[in-house]
Amino acid sequence: MIKRNTVQRALVLEAVLRLRSHPTADEIYAEISKICPSISRATVYRNLQQLCEQGEIRRREIPGSPDRFDHLTNDHCHARCTLCGKVTDIEVEKVPDMEALVKDDHGFAISGMNLIFDGICPECRRKRND
Numbered sequence: 001m002i003k004r005n006t007v008q009r010a011l012v013l014e015a016v017l018r019l020r021s022h023p024t025a026d027e028i029y030a031e032i033s034k035i036c037p038s039i040s041r042a043t044v045y046r047n048l049q050q051l052c053e054q055g056e057i058r059r060r061e062i063p064g065s066p067d068r069f070d071h072l073t074n075d076h077c078h079a080r081c082t083l084c085g086k087v088t089d090i091e092v093e094k095v096p097d098m099e100a101l102v103k104d105d106h107g108f109a110i111s112g113m114n115l116i117f118d119g120i121c122p123e124c125r126r127k128r129n130d
């Protein structure tokens with residue numbers, strides 16, 4: 001089945017690209033409903049799923065919090081603030097053949113990875129020191 005590009009899907013994609021903050025589905029819905037009050041949560045959720053399936057965005061599963069959506073579709077690492085919950089892209093040099101090591105040692109057929117560092121973001125550290 002061919003999936004059409006709809007106005008709603010374009011709005012969802014634009015919101016993810018504009019927010020660039022690894023927004024949750026509810027944050028994306030809130031952003032879109034400001035300019036398109038008639039859009040439903042179900043429409044936003046359905047279009048997020050379709051955009052992920054098409055490889056336009058990536059769903060980032062964050063343990064202990066709602067899934068977030070990333071405008072960057074390549075494999076990369078994240079840092080999560082344990083105080084405010086903010087998720088940030090971080091640059092880390094990839095360990096060569098990490099997937100091969102896991103596969104060889106544990107029998108997994110690796111399809112990707114999601115590495116999240118936990119800590120306190122600069123804004124929360126600054127607030128704590130004030």
